[in-house]
Amino acid sequence: MRESVTLVHIRTQLGPWLDLHMQRRGRLLVGMLLMLLTALSALGLLAVSGWFITASALTGAVLAMGGTAMLDVYTPGGAIRLFAVSRTVSRYIERLYNHDTILRLLADLRGRLFDALVRMDGERLSGRRASDWLNRLTADIDTLDALYLRLLAPPLVALLLSIALVALVGFWVPEAALWLGLALGVSWCWLTLGQARLGLTASRRRVQTLEELRSATMETLRGLAELEAYEALVRRREQLEGIEQRLLRDQWRLSIVAGIGNALAATAIGLCWVMVLVFAIPAFQAGAVSAPVMVMLPLAAMALSEGLTPLPAAFTQFGASLAAAERLNQIDECRSDEGHISDLPNGPLALSVEAVAHRYPGAMFQALEEVSLTLEPGQRVAVSGPSGAGKSTLLALISGQMAVQQGRILLAGHDIASLSPQCLSSAVGCLTQQVDLFDARIADNLWIADPEASEQRLWQALEAVDLADWAASLEEGLATRLGEGGRQLSGGQARRMALARLWLSDPGLVVLDEPFAGLDADTAERVRHGLEDWLAGRSVVYLVHEHDPSRPKPGMQGVTLGLELGLQDPLAWHDEAESVTM
Incomplete structure (x- = not known):
């Protein structure tokens, strides 16, 4: 956080989000107006009130001395x-309207970030803690959504209010306008650019420290039993206190900077x-302005608080x-x-895996080594291997969840790296070991795959995976909630629900990781029969622990063995570790 910050860097980093704000430029302009x-109304209120109070006082004094005077009280x-x-x-309208605008911008920001996250490969996602991604989707967006209300609109409003005041004073006392404009210009620059410069390092560092404190606190709470068991809780508490002290130092510095501002x-x-009063008094003595105007102008200058007061706290952050x-x-x-292919032909897709190797960061051995596989359109093959042989890694590479490190994977003749994430996700349908179900209705969990699907089509999907009778027996049918993580379902039911969701999609290549795991032979056969017509127009890769085409497991009839993965010799890993240590 100590690197120098240039105007180019600021424009580069804030530019995408400013462009996103500009998509709602109409609402932003109305909110700023x-x-x-509001600020000009305060200026007018103070100016007219000062004039009216002074004029009334002078008129009363003249009448008290027996003179004659006339004052129009209705207009002021x-x-x-x-x-x-x-x-x-x-x-009131501004607060209501701008907060509605901010909520819309917040939806834009989160939608854009979720869109980016789903395009990110699994290897990069796993490079950071879940708490870090959560902080970025919550705390960082909450910080950035104040860009308009704190850093864009207020300085513009303050500048326009200052110009209006200079114009008002210049109309009555021209010689004061230049000095007033100079003073306001210097003040505006300091309260924006100066405050930003003073608080830049501490406020940037504070964001990182807050994330570190949140993550450390969550880790401490999760590992509280282990820390207590190994008598490391005191040391952990000292680490947390050290982070808190760094955070407090930055907050104290920012408080001082904001206070100075x-x-x-x-x-x-x-x-x-x-200054206005100093210039107005000689003008009054020379008869250039009246006494009420002499009092009105300094009071009008007090309306500057509407524009200048919010700037220090905002720009300090x-x-x-x-x-x-x-x-x-x-x-x-x-x-x-940009530069990615966005469309592939309809129907079954060819797949070619050419000498693909993959090593996870920090791993001593490769998860995959020189793996090759060819799948013709409409063909069904099985990739077998024991746990840890790399089947899930292969699935992640084929589906684009991880980037290919060595070799290449072709889908319909195109390198998957050249396909856009949306194209790849629609072309490749996967059933993974981890089934993600949401605490929502059965229908809601199925509509994720096809939001336009009719209720009849949802029942057809459930029928295909042998869940229709079960769903029909439920009191609320498709409106039944599945519970958090689908906990209302058994393991086999959860996988079949994921299969039903996959059935609603239209991929040209289907990758099924142990699709019949947890199912008895009769259920597996019914599910295979239900999926037969749907799979008939697609290329299919089965990932299984073992497969013998002459003696297929339930649901695997007619599937050829396309590739058999094997673990490397554990002794080789041991030797490699020793050689690295030496």
Whole structure:
């Protein structure tokens, strides 16, 4: 976090999110105009009130001395009521409207980040803790969604309010306008750019420290029993306190910087109205302005608090917004489909795995080594091997969940690296060992695959996997909730529910990882028969522990053995480890 920050770097990091904001430029402009109307109403209210109070006092003094005077109380009185009401109403509408805009922007931000996450390969996803991704989707987005309300609209409103004040003062006292404009320009620059510069390092570092504290706290809570058992809890607590102390130091520094900014804002406002008064008094003595106008102008300058006061606190935290943008850009860079193929032919797809090897980060041995496989369109083959032989790794590579490190994988003649994530996800349908079901209705879990599917089609999907009778026996039918993680289902039912969801999709290549695991022979045969018509128009790869075409397991009739994976010699790993150590 100590690297230098240039304007180019700031534009590069904030640019994508500013562009996303600009997609709602109409709403942002209306919101800013409402903020400006509120500030100008405050300016008008103070100016007219100062003029009216002074004029009333002078008129009363003249009448008390026996003189004659006349004062129109209706026009300024109406103006005061107008500005008071417009300030209140515009403030209310502005808060309501801008918060609605921020919620829309928040949906845009989260949608964009979720889109990027689903495009990210599994290897990169596993490179960070789940708590880190969660922080980026919550804390970082919450930091960035204040970009408009804190860093875009307020400085523009303050600048326009300052220009309006300079124009008002310049109309009555032209010689004061130049000095007032200079003072306000310097103040505006310091309260924005100066505050951002002072708080940049601490606010950027604070984002990283907060993430570190959250992750460390979650790890501590999860491992509390182990820490207590190994008498490491005290040392762990000291580590947490060290992180807290670093966080508190940055927060203390930011509080000081924000306090300095608030003091300078108040000083700037005070100096401005004193400056206006200093120029207005000679003008009054020379008869260029009346006494009510002489009082009106300094009071109008006090309305600067509407524009300048919010700036110090917002721009002191500018580094946090920049850090959030930097972290989110690391995810967002996965969204681009530029240069990728977005369409593949309909129907069964050919698959070619050519000398593919893969090693996980930090692993001593390769998960796959020189694996090759050819699958013709419409063919069904089995890839067999014991646990740990690399079947799940192969599935992840074929489906694009992990990037190919060595060799290449062709789908319909195209390298999968050249396919867009959306194209690949629609072309390759997978049933993995881990079944992801949600605490929602059966129908909702199935609609994930095809949101446009009719209820009749959902029943057909359940019929294909031998779950229709079970679902029909439930009191609420398709409206039955599955519980968190699908805990209301058995393991076999959960896998069949995932198969039903896959049945609703239309991939050209289907990869099934132990599709009949947990099923008895009769159920497996019924499921195979139910899926037969659906699989007939597709290429299929079965991942199984073992497969003998002459004596197939239930549900595996007619499947040829395309590839048999084997574990490397464990002694070779041991020797390799020793040689590395030496």
